[in-house]
Amino acid sequence: MSDLTGRTALVTGASRGIGQAIAARLAAKGAMVIVHFGTDEDGATATVGQIERNGGTALAVGAELGVDDDVATLFAGVEAGLAGRPLDILVNNAAAAPAGPLGVTTRAEFDHLFAVNVRAPYFIIQRALPLLRDGGRIVTISSVATRMANPAQTSFAMTKGAVETMSMTLANELGARGITVNAVAPGATRTATNGSVFEAPGLTEFIAGTTALNRLGGPDDIADVVAFLASDAARWVTGQVIDASGGLFLGPRA
Template identity: 50%
Template structure:
């Protein structure tokens, strides 16, 4: 019996990278998982198929968070799916978009897109989830690690920092319902997003050196942290940010 048997989870950006690893882990723990995607339907359906092949249950839903009304579109797609349950137990706000631009190169359109996907979407996805979220539920925000300078993705890291702030305030607001709200900050992780960069041996060696373990993290390792926060074992943990960087900040001391 899985620790999440009988529960339903929604994972935004759940078809690739860390989101796929989270979707697969929650399904393995027994949850029915709604795998959200924006554009890459094939990847989402592959994730759903992999979950089914492993004995789990999942279905895909589409919504574009860069477009107005993206959060409402997510829940409309969820409600329309025949496998959807009336209530939701776990919401993982994982969808994000890295905008590679510093201060001088960030125009208003770039800034607005970074905030729409990385900050606005988690806010309104969560807002619209609350009538569906059962008491005792879990909200897990995949964000970024505070106190690390990343000028190359300035608007993105600013937006993710906003979700860290949201996590703390929302945890206090939802505590009377027994709902926990926490965030996870991945470090340098082996995903499709980083594949081209990490294909360079020098870049890979540098990235590995940033962790005190001397290697690059995996999406599954981040997913394990998210799975803990989604489980009954995390009932006494809320308003917290869990560093899942492999000790990146320690290596900078």
């Protein structure tokens, strides 16, 4: 029997990439997965179809994050999908991409980053708590950008630092209910939608050469870590940031 059989999960930003892989992995382990999408309804439908073809159960719920009433819209669909059942697992994966270095980031881009990457997961958790069972799981996707000085991602890294702090403090608050709260920090992760980025001459080789495990990551690498944190095996892990980068930029390699 899969270790998440009978449980329910909400994965935001699950229409493609890492979110899609997380949704598929949780479903493969037996969870009923609510696949959230912002604008890519076709991608969410494809995620649900993939899960169902593999014998799992899923449904898609649309809500653009970072706008007024985003959480209310999301949870109208979530509650309809749960049909009175509790929520067991919440994965905050949806995020806006880096806006650029300090010299070019506009105030609108900065505000959008924080609205999607920080405000949305904070208030999604707030809204989810009455639905989340004692002993539930909250996982938020961060980034190794929080421990690397990349001038092109300053504002993005700031948002991810915020959710790491949020995860630590909420772990302390929610521990009395047996709810674990953790963050997962991917490194360079190649997906079907960002693959063209890694086609720049020499980029893949450079990143692999600065990664302890000597390759780019893939969505399944991240999904496996999230699935572990969602399982009973991770019952004693909370308030942590799990680096899932393959050892990106750990130091000089001989």
